Amino acid sequence: xxxxxxxxxxxxxxxxxxxxxxxxxxxxxxxxxxxxxxxxxxxxxxxxxxxxxxxxxxxxxxxxxxxxxxxxxxxxxxxxxxxxxxxxxxxxxxxxxxxxxxxxxxxxxxxxxxxxxxxxxxxxxxxxxxxxxxxxxxxxxxxxxxxxxxxxxxxxxxxxxxxxxxxxxxxxxxxxxxxxxxxxxxxxxxxxxxxxxxxxxxxxxxxxxxxxxxxxxxxxxxxxxxxxxxxxxxxxxxxxxxxxxxxxxxxxxxxxxxxxxxxxxxxxxxxxxxxxxxxxxxxxxx
Amino acid sequence: xxxxxxxxxxxxxxxxxxxxxxxxxxxxxxxxxxxxxxxxxxxxxxxxxxxxxxxxxxxxxxxxxxxxxxxxxxxxxxxxxxxxxxxxxxxxxxxxxxxxxxxxxxxxxxxxxxxxxxxxxxxxxxxxxxxxxxxxxxxxxxxxxxxxxxxxxxxxxxxxxxxxxxxxxxxxxxxxxxxxxxxxxxxxxxxxxxxxxxxxxxxxxxxxxxxxxxxxxxxxxxxxxxxxxxxxxxxxxxxxxxxxxxxxxxxxxxxxxxxxxxxxxxxxxxxxx
Numbered sequence: 001x002x003x004x005x006x007x008x009x010x011x012x013x014x015x016x017x018x019x020x021x022x023x024x025x026x027x028x029x030x031x032x033x034x035x036x037x038x039x040x041x042x043x044x045x046x047x048x049x050x051x052x053x054x055x056x057x058x059x060x061x062x063x064x065x066x067x068x069x070x071x072x073x074x075x076x077x078x079x080x081x082x083x084x085x086x087x088x089x090x091x092x093x094x095x096x097x098x099x100x101x102x103x104x105x106x107x108x109x110x111x112x113x114x115x116x117x118x119x120x121x122x123x124x125x126x127x128x129x130x131x132x133x134x135x136x137x138x139x140x141x142x143x144x145x146x147x148x149x150x151x152x153x154x155x156x157x158x159x160x161x162x163x164x165x166x167x168x169x170x171x172x173x174x175x176x177x178x179x180x181x182x183x184x185x186x187x188x189x190x191x192x193x194x195x196x197x198x199x200x201x202x203x204x205x206x207x208x209x210x211x212x213x214x215x216x217x218x219x220x221x222x223x224x225x226x227x228x229x230x231x232x233x234x235x236x237x238x239x240x241x242x243x244x245x246x247x248x249x250x251x252x253x254x255x256x257x258x259x260x261x262x263x264x265x266x267x268x269x270x271x272x273x274x275x276x277x278x279x280x281x282x283x284x285x286x
Numbered sequence: 287x288x289x290x291x292x293x294x295x296x297x298x299x300x301x302x303x304x305x306x307x308x309x310x311x312x313x314x315x316x317x318x319x320x321x322x323x324x325x326x327x328x329x330x331x332x333x334x335x336x337x338x339x340x341x342x343x344x345x346x347x348x349x350x351x352x353x354x355x356x357x358x359x360x361x362x363x364x365x366x367x368x369x370x371x372x373x374x375x376x377x378x379x380x381x382x383x384x385x386x387x388x389x390x391x392x393x394x395x396x397x398x399x400x401x402x403x404x405x406x407x408x409x410x411x412x413x414x415x416x417x418x419x420x421x422x423x424x425x426x427x428x429x430x431x432x433x434x435x436x437x438x439x440x441x442x443x444x445x446x447x448x449x450x451x452x453x454x455x456x457x458x459x460x461x462x463x464x465x466x467x468x469x470x471x472x473x474x475x476x477x478x479x480x481x482x483x484x485x486x487x488x489x490x491x492x493x494x495x496x497x498x499x500x501x502x503x504x505x506x507x508x509x510x511x512x513x514x515x516x517x518x519x520x521x522x523x524x525x526x527x528x529x530x531x532x533x534x535x536x537x538x539x540x541x542x543x544x545x546x547x548x549x550x551x552x553x554x555x556x557x558x559x
Contacts, residue, residue, distance in 0.1 A: 131486055131488060135486060135487075135488050136487060136488050137486065137487040137488070153471075154443070154471035154472050154488075154489075232475065232479075235472075236445070236471060236472025236473075236474070237448065237472050237473050237474065237475065238470065238471060238472050238473055239473075241471075242472065250475060251448050251450050251473075251475060252450075253377070253380065254374060254376035254377060254380075254448070254451055254475075255376060255450045257380065
């Protein structure tokens with residue numbers, strides 16, 4: 001499972017692993033040690049709270065607590081909705097990223113800024129915005145209800161919508177970056193050989209940026225899994241319907257901090273496993 | 287040489303961060319601002335005898351009334367700043383137990399106050415008001431709800447508070463008293479969130495406090511129901527035993543319990559103790 005096995009490396013679009021392997025050895029010796037101190041403090045700041053979770057976890061009662069039906073239900077719902085949200089984001093986010101990276105249209109910079117707004121927007125604000133548009137009395141929601149009898153708030157579909165809204169920018173940014181970094185000559189060569197635009201896209205461009213898409217999808221999935229604010233605002237909180245793990249954690253904290261710690265541990269474990277196992281392979285720092 | 291240095295460089299900041307994390311543990315947002323404003327106002331009005339900062343943790347449903355009482359208190363005690371931390375009573379109780387530097391705690395239920403008294407952080411709370419539930423419906427009442435029984439209709443979308451928070455516990459008590467079973471579409475994390483869903487018209491009804499309906503200023507309509515009498519929430523207030531400003535804390539609690547305080551609270555829809 002070396003990185004060289006991925007299609008992009010065969011295409012030569014990514015930095016060769018050898019280079020990354022050589023660099024640290026030569027540089028570390030000359031690293032000014034004053035940087036080590038703040039770096040370690042920074043690391044401690046990010047890692048210690050997570051360690052705190054491990055220290056305070058009620059390990060002896062972990063098993064029974066995890067097996068509680070409500071916990072399993074919330075976990076199942078979280079996994080299902082995050083996956084559906086990621087699928088939604090792939091379906092619409094990849095074409096959007098392609099548009100942003102390859103098509104020069106007026107207002108492109110503005111559009112790019114707008115589609116990344118959910119990255120920095122407080123999720124609760126996102127939830128309110130979704131309610132105002134897709135809620136029962138919202139601009140689009142009103143019409144959805146009268147025409148099709150569909151209401152999104154308080155449904156599992158509403159959870160997927162809230163998660164996708166918050167997570168999609170991660171996918172778009174990642175795929176757009178991959179598209180910009182991809183070597184255009186392959187597509188040009190395909191064009192000179194008579195391939196149609198669609199053939200070029202799905203036979204040349206997509207395989208070329210596949211690692212970027214996977215990286216984006218992983219980030220997107222992880223973000224969707226952790227989504228809280230937009231979900232509780234837009235989709236509400238009902239066990240089995242809309243109560244995902246982060247919502248269950250929040251409510252457990254009101255009365256039973258130990259249960260909240262257990263639920264948090266599960267989310268932490270899932271996130272760490274996913275990010276750690278995929279990061280080296282697919283997420284390439286520039 | 288380098289190895290020893292790097293080990294030192296790793297251990298010291300780790301220890302520092304750890305101790306910082308432990309001392310700061312659970313105090314949350316209010317801690318630092320409270321400390322800084324305390325020193326600021328203390329230096330600004332060194333002349334005043336009882337000057338300083340008073341930190342009051344109060345249930346979200348007290349936001350309007352306590353803010354008003356805080357202004358009254360500041361006017362009567364020149365040089366004193368009253369800081370509020372409004373939120374879910376359960377969350378506030380957890381913050382106090384975890385060491386948040388609060389002077390007074392006013393909770394929306396005896397159960398949440400008990401979290402604090404059980405940790406020996408407050409003695410003898412006093413009930414200062416009671417709050418009862420109403421059915422809140424959007425101003426145009428689309429589902430034509432007029433009593434509690436209407437909420438059992440599966441076509442009526444109902445929001446309740448989660449049972450972990452006081453308004454949810456009260457709602458369950460009221461529904462049990464009426465012998466009704468309601469399947470809500472959502473269990474909100476606090477009473478304000480439930481009310482918001484009504485205001486936006488996303489749900490047809492919610493069980494919230496009478497005071498919240500009054501505070502919404504006509505955006506929602508409140509409907510009384512007889513079983514509300516069986517689910518009255520007592521609001522206890524207590525001076526915390528580790529209060530940084532115990533004298534001010536006692537004076538503020540006295541104000542809340544005084545006829546003047548009662549007037550402000552009953553005007554907002556609370557019932558007397």
